[in-house]
Amino acid sequence: xxxxxxxxxxxxxxxxxxxxxxxxxxxxxxxxxxxxxxxxxxxxxxxxxxxxxxxxxxxxxxxxxxxxxxxxxxxxxxxxxxxxxxxxxxxxxxxxxxxxxxxxxxxxxxxxxxxxxxxxxxxxxxxxxxxxxxxxxxxxxxxxxxxxxxxxxxxxxxxxxxxxxxxxxxxxxxxxxxxxxxxxxxxxxxxxxxxxxxxxxxxxxxxxxxxxxxxxxxxxxxxxxxxxxxxxxxxxxxxxxxxxxxxxxxxxxxxxxxxxxxxxxxxxxxxxxxxxxxxxxxxxxxxxxxxxxxxxxxxxxxxxxxxxxxxxxxxxxxxxxxxxxxxxxxxxxxxxxxxxxxxxxxxxxxxxxxxxxxxxxxxxxxxxxxxxxxxxxxxxxxxxxxxxxxxxxxxxxxxxxxxxxxxxxxxxxxxxxxxxxxxxxxxxxxxxxxxxxxxxxxxxxxxxxxxxxxxxxxx
Amino acid sequence: xxxxxxxxxxxxxxxxxxxxxxxxxxxxxxxxxxxxxxxxxxxxxxxxxxxxxxxxxxxxxxxxxxxxxxxxxxxxxxxxxxxxxxxxxxxxxxxxxxxxxxxxxxxxxxxxxxxxxxxxxxxxxxxxxxxxxxxxxxxxxxxxxxxxxxxxxxxxxxxxxxxxxxxxxxxxx
Numbered sequence: 252x253x254x255x256x257x258x259x260x261x262x263x264x265x266x267x268x269x270x271x272x273x274x275x276x277x278x279x280x281x282x283x284x285x286x287x288x289x290x291x292x293x294x295x296x297x298x299x300x301x302x303x304x305x306x307x308x309x310x311x312x313x314x315x316x317x318x319x320x321x322x323x324x325x326x327x328x329x330x331x332x333x334x335x336x337x338x339x340x341x342x343x344x345x346x347x348x349x350x351x352x353x354x355x356x357x358x359x360x361x362x363x364x365x366x367x368x369x370x371x372x373x374x375x376x377x378x379x380x381x382x383x384x385x386x387x388x389x390x391x392x393x394x395x396x397x398x399x400x401x402x403x404x405x406x407x408x409x410x411x412x413x414x415x416x417x418x419x420x421x422x423x424x425x426x427x428x429x430x431x432x433x434x435x436x437x438x439x440x441x442x443x444x445x446x447x448x449x450x451x452x453x454x455x456x457x458x459x460x461x462x463x464x465x466x467x468x469x470x471x472x473x474x475x476x477x478x479x480x481x482x483x484x485x486x487x488x489x490x491x492x493x494x495x496x497x498x499x500x501x502x503x504x505x506x507x508x509x510x511x512x513x514x515x516x517x518x519x520x521x522x523x524x525x526x527x528x529x530x531x532x533x534x535x536x537x538x539x540x541x542x543x544x545x546x547x548x549x550x551x552x553x554x555x556x557x558x559x560x561x562x563x564x565x566x567x568x569x570x571x572x573x574x575x576x577x578x579x580x581x582x583x584x585x586x587x588x589x590x591x592x593x594x595x596x597x598x599x600x601x602x603x604x605x606x607x608x609x610x611x612x613x614x615x616x617x618x619x620x621x622x623x624x625x626x627x628x629x630x631x632x633x634x635x636x637x638x639x640x641x642x643x644x645x646x647x648x649x650x651x652x653x654x655x656x657x658x659x660x661x662x663x664x665x666x667x668x669x670x671x672x673x674x675x676x677x678x679x680x681x682x683x684x685x686x687x688x689x690x691x692x693x694x695x696x697x698x699x700x701x702x703x704x705x706x707x708x709x710x
Numbered sequence: 711x712x713x714x715x716x717x718x719x720x721x722x723x724x725x726x727x728x729x730x731x732x733x734x735x736x737x738x739x740x741x742x743x744x745x746x747x748x749x750x751x752x753x754x755x756x757x758x759x760x761x762x763x764x765x766x767x768x769x770x771x772x773x774x775x776x777x778x779x780x781x782x783x784x785x786x787x788x789x790x791x792x793x794x795x796x797x798x799x800x801x802x803x804x805x806x807x808x809x810x811x812x813x814x815x816x817x818x819x820x821x822x823x824x825x826x827x828x829x830x831x832x833x834x835x836x837x838x839x840x841x842x843x844x845x846x847x848x849x850x851x852x853x854x855x856x857x858x859x860x861x862x863x864x865x866x867x868x869x870x871x872x873x874x875x876x877x878x879x880x881x882x883x
Binding site for chain 2: 259260261264394395396397398399402403406407410413414417420421424425428429431432433448449450451452453454455456457458459460461462463466467470471473474477481685688689692693
């Protein structure tokens with residue numbers, strides 16, 4: 252980190268609690284707009300409940316359309332948060348400090364959006380989702396069928412959601428003590444006092460906070476790997492659909508999730524610089540570092556994409572070739588495929604090669620938006636063309652036109668995540684205060700010859 | 711007798727380390743004085759003892775509990791309604807392993823978080839002597855003892871260079 256700005260603890264408190272102790276001008280208007288979008292989606296959901304799933308574009312044989320695409324997309328986004336936070340903590344990467352909290356919170360809200368997209372909306376009758384997960388008739392002794400991936404999914408996602416929420420909570424304890432000490436209202440002081448459980452900042456508490464960060468990171472990482480593997484198995488264990496029954500699906504989905512997720516974290520970083528003006532803390536060096544990481548992640552994802560595709564057509568089996576032809580050369584999928592591959596890889600990655608792009612907040616924001624457009628389409632292209640083809644277990648071909656009802660509900664999940672992040676930022680700091688302060692005290696400058704080089708002390 | 715505490719506020723790390731030496735010299739044991747900081751300083755910055763904890767046991771116990779719950783849930787529920795589907799065994803190891811794995815990890819994580827809170831000695835019902843300036847960069851040294859030893863502790867802290875002194879109660883009056 253070459254462009255460090257040294258701040259005192261008091262300045263850090265003022266800077267990072269500006270959104271909690273005060274309300275930025277834009278905040279209320281933005282939350283109101285997002286609430287409107289969310290409520291419109293909720294209205295569309297109510298309409299669907301009333302009229303039935305016939306109001307969507309879903310029909311035989313394409314029963315998995317926008318909702319499932321959106322489910323997998325949000326599960327993917329949720330992966331970056333913990334992945335970035337956990338791996339960077341474990342490797343003690345200095346540039347992690349301002350990024351971890353926002354990434355972890357993004358994980359939590361993305362997971363709730365994913366739960367909204369699949370179990371709540373996709374099933375059409377959400378109360379029926381409970382029948383997969385919970386025993387519904389003790390008298391008959393009928394229990395959930397654990398051989399079904401629809402049981403694995405809630406088990407994995409709920410484990411991940413619980414773990415991520417606890418991860419965020421533990422790291423929030425010292426920061427809630429800072430808010431307790433700064434809050435002016437009696438109620439606010441009391442509530443934050445209860446939430447931080449009487450934190451005082453003893454060496455023992457700090458030691459455990461440090462160990463907790465490492466230990467929880469190590470424990471969350473295997474869960475993170477399992478979640479997207481299990482989501483991929485929703486598809487991969489299905490032998491009846493060409494293009495899905497592939498052994499590479501689990502790692503391919505994981506790396507795809509990291510690609511879209513790290514991009515989403517970059518978008519959040521840019522928004523933190525623009526909206527909260529935290530440019531003294533989020534420096535161009537941070538964008539440079541995550542840009543380098545993105546090149547590696549994107550290229551690894553591209554390798555998996557090529558391998559998945561190559562081995563699918565290598566056998567020259569007629570159904571597989573026909574599916575790929577539909578996916579890549581047939582309208583309308585050909586247009587979607589071109590947009591997907593350009594926006595997910597061929598546009599952003601060459602741009603990230605340039606240091607000027609990596610250190611430019613605007614460039615990083617728009618290139619990572621581009622990645623997420625592409626990655627949303629990637630999931631769509633995995634599900635819809637595969638189902639559109641007639642298979643031995645299906646009796647008809649079909650096509651899919653998403654209805655406005657589905658589009659509104661998809662938009663609602665985006666509004667939900669953005670609104671959730673904004674509401675969180677009003678109550679808790681989006682950048683870990685104690686982590687930034689620690690970064691300031693362990694930083695120094697070393698004189699080597701005539702050069703003064705920034706150094707960071709590490710235990 | 712109700713326990714009282716006194717807090718001295720400092721700004722310089724070296725002065726704090728000297729104050730800790732002075733408290734030791736005055737006969738206060740390590741269980742009677744404590745450092746309060748708003749930042750995690752590197753261990754030993756103030757010459758304090760390294761805190762000992764048993765946090766690493768918690769995830770192991772949690773993982774064992776989660777594993778058992780996962781195993782009981784997967785075997786028990788399937789045996790309760792033994793419906794053969796597609797000629798597959800009632801207790802299929804691959805699907806059971808998935809649920810047991812998630813149970814094990816969930817148990818480990820939940821127990822770790824409980825362990826963090828417990829080992830951090832939280833929740834703390836009485837704040838004792840505390841000052842909000844600690845989260846603004848000041849370093850606090852607090853001494854907890856009987857009422858009659860408060861005067862001496864206050865004197866030691868002041869002589870060591872404390873910029874401000876406050877008193878508090880550790881137990882209900």
